[in-house]
Amino acid sequence: MTGLDAHTEQLLALVLSGVATSDQFAEFNARLHDDDALLDEYIRLARVDAAVYFQHGCVAPAVGAAGGAAAERDASLAGAEPDAPPPVAKLIPAAEPAQPDAPRHARRPLMRYAAAAAVLIAAALIAITMRHDVEPASDGHAGLGSAPGVATLLNADSVEWADPSFEPTIGHAFGHAPIRLARGAAQLVVGQGAALTLAGPAELRCLDPHRVRLDAGTLTTFVPHNVTGFTVDLPGDLSIVDLGTEFGVTIDPAGRYATVHVFDGAVRVTRGSQPLDRLPAGRAIRVSLIDASVAPEAIVADAAGFAPRRGRTIALDNASFEDVPVVSNRGWDFIEPSGWRVTPPSQEYGVNEYMVDGVMRQHFFWNNAEGVLEQAATDHLVPAAGMTYTLRYTAWSMGNGAYQLTANLMIDDQPGDARRRADRFDMSVQGPSDAPTGRVRDPLSPKRTFELRYTTTPNDVGKPLRVRFEMTRLEGPRPQACLDDVTLTLDPADAKPQPPAPREQP
């Protein structure tokens, strides 16, 4: 006996089965505020619900060796049911062998809720194996068995694979076999972080963590700055060697020539051991795949048909607003954001991060304090005059009062009026909040995205760049400034800067 009345039992049943109306749910939610018995019974039954879901998703996991994991993954793909949700890799063998007479649900791992863990484990094992590829053990043996794959599938929306029976899932590890697309675009990550977008019809092979071969189609390649020498081989003994860059290559449908377009950095194009050209950003060539005697032809660089990242992102350490939530701390943590310098030193600032739609989100805030947050662009000097820097950031307020947030691009530590942007935020309304902290007394202003643009002059060339934010309290008891999504991009002055990928603005 639970001691709950019939109406409450009914509410509990409807909520746990996911069929409560909004009014019923609101009533249930309100009851949970102060009804301990109902809360305890809800938790008890919800945990059973979770266990049953999990039992149908995967059984208590154990991590096997890399080869075993790959085998499990393949088996799971073969066993996907036609009416099941999109299949996900099953890397988790059952901890306990299923009993022959066990019910069907106890034997069959459904995999739906194992998706994230499976991908993570795949990533871990790939990472381990890649490390052995790069730094082989002294005895010449990889420590964890055979490699599970060279490339990992990141995204394959609207992709039609050449083999209709091939249905890889996100996280699928590709080996050396050709990857054939009939249409659509698939995103892969290869080796230590080279990100590829393959647009079909296309055929690509991953030769090793540092080299792929494109035999047909269109490939856009982004290679992080910390990875060099990534190579795309083409027919005709051609190779495109990355020199820290982003570039696209496409092979015409007849397979006679390829065009190479460089969006950032530079590439070296070779035929056999013979260097053909070195292409900086903004240049493109067409090169014959069938006749080595035909000289490469310069063409107009064109990003159409490729999938380059928008604008060139200058390396800011804005992904380093690190924070580990602490159980005992119901609010944000007060932790120095690595990569950023905060002055004056204070406990009245903080960072937090969380995942939304697969994207790591974080924000910085000043809590009732004034100060400066700044960092230098990493490994970057102003490359030329007539280039436009675009600093974007999202800011909002979570406190009562008014403050001013000033963003500044500092070149050679000299701020200039053309580079300053000051925005005033006023929050003086008491009321409920959507703040994730649940501190309902704080108002929350809408998040707004701001942009500061600066076009370089000859005097700026070769000088370092810093990004600086200054929070100034204007009035009010407790203004809190929140800052997020700080990006800095560089484009030619005549190019219209592209906004970053749209993100939800609650």
Next chain:
Amino acid sequence: MPMRDPQELEAFVQRLTDHQSRIWALILTLVSKADLAQEVFQETNLVLWRKAAEYDASRPFWPWAKAIARTQVLAAWERMSRDRLVFDPAVMERIVDRCANDQEEGRTDGRQLALVDCLAKLPADQRELLDARYGRQVTVKRLADEQGRSVSGLAVTLHRIRRALADCIDHKLAAEANA
């Protein structure tokens, strides 16, 4: 994922996989809706992975993972509360508080293992119902239509099965604790 030592990495993966059922249970309890819980579960796993290097292996994994799961749920609440039926943060905090003493650090989740035995004791028709609802993800409304029953009637049936399983699991866990 800056972990350098493969053994350290494997140990982290082991702990992460060991705690999957508990993380999932906490998230589902907090958000109550399986579809939203699935999103948050996957996001939480990604965050845990991203923060792997920050994890202090000398400390218990579960409180660390639980705190991150809680943050992810609150983030989901921030973006979902306008169009989904989810608990408000105050209720979520009460749920987290209730789970605060849940210090299970064992290699396997005893509740999950107990469930296997308890499921086997259910009548065949109830197992089939669970299989359809939780395995094939058939909605309660569709199941009710197929069986010619009302939605609320089927919800009550599921509720009774759920409670029978809860009682069975509690009984088994108590018996094991006393053994």
